[in-house]
Amino acid sequence: MNVLVGLGGSDESIKTLRRTIERTQEVGDDLTVAVLDKPESPRSQDEMYDDTAKLLDDAGVDSEIVRLEGDPGSSLVDYAEQGEYDQLVIGGGTLSPMGKIQLGPITEFVLLNAPTTVKLVR
């Protein structure tokens, strides 16, 4: 399967990448990683790109990493539409202090606009 994972720069993004790498290794998926332009993230796009490259390298997974500029949700969906992807993977939300699952506006945009199956990683 051809899998595209979209990442911001949060701890949730790192978890999403780790889980996706594990899954890729288990089933032999082809993986492309898109690092999104999300200035409010704790990691800058460059830092996230470097962390991604290191995690992929450590796992011995050979994946293409792309940097997507502009609005994160829209740039990710555009990119998915241009490629032959079977599945789009994104983070599955953060937890509030109370333990409530919170999905952000990027998640909602991707769910409503993506042409492919979307997987939320918890």
Place this chain on the structure above:
Amino acid sequence: MPETKMYPDEPAGSFPSPPTTVPDRDDREITLEAAGALSGDLLADVVEMYVRFDPADRAQGIPPTGEERIRSWLEGIGEESVNVVATHDGDVVGHAMLVPDIDDPDGEHEGIADPAGGEWELAIFVVQDYQRAGIGTMLLEHLLGRAIDLGIEWVWLTVERWNHPAIALYERVGFETTGSQSFEQEMAIRLEGDSNS
């Protein structure tokens, strides 16, 4: 004013403090009492309430299902929480709580939350047989009364944006919508704390 979320400019009015015993709309005598961290018999009674809670009324993943998961959820958020429980005939039938925002989401944080400066997330649950009897409103008002007693000023919540009855309830006591960019609508209230009286 906290930096992470938006709050109304004007503080809301006053709210009653627990404890109290009042009849609900079905003439059941409901007792409302405040508690700090949930432990011992009270924790057991609140766990019991959530075990009876219909999973169809869960919101955003809480309450979890199964006694063990419910207990560990309440223990995990319980340490510094502010609670008001509604009981009828000795059973807990409703629970409202405030949980402080902490900077350290990994749970390493051990300090005491600062009531006045901190931001608090609110949630309320009423078991199905006791819904639509005014207990949610009582719980909400008394929890906010308790919060004012403790010097808490900034309270927020999220609610699924299609949950109109809940949104109407929150608006009635003075919550305003502060964000509705995604599935969950964020609402906030500013209480009349010492710092602005």
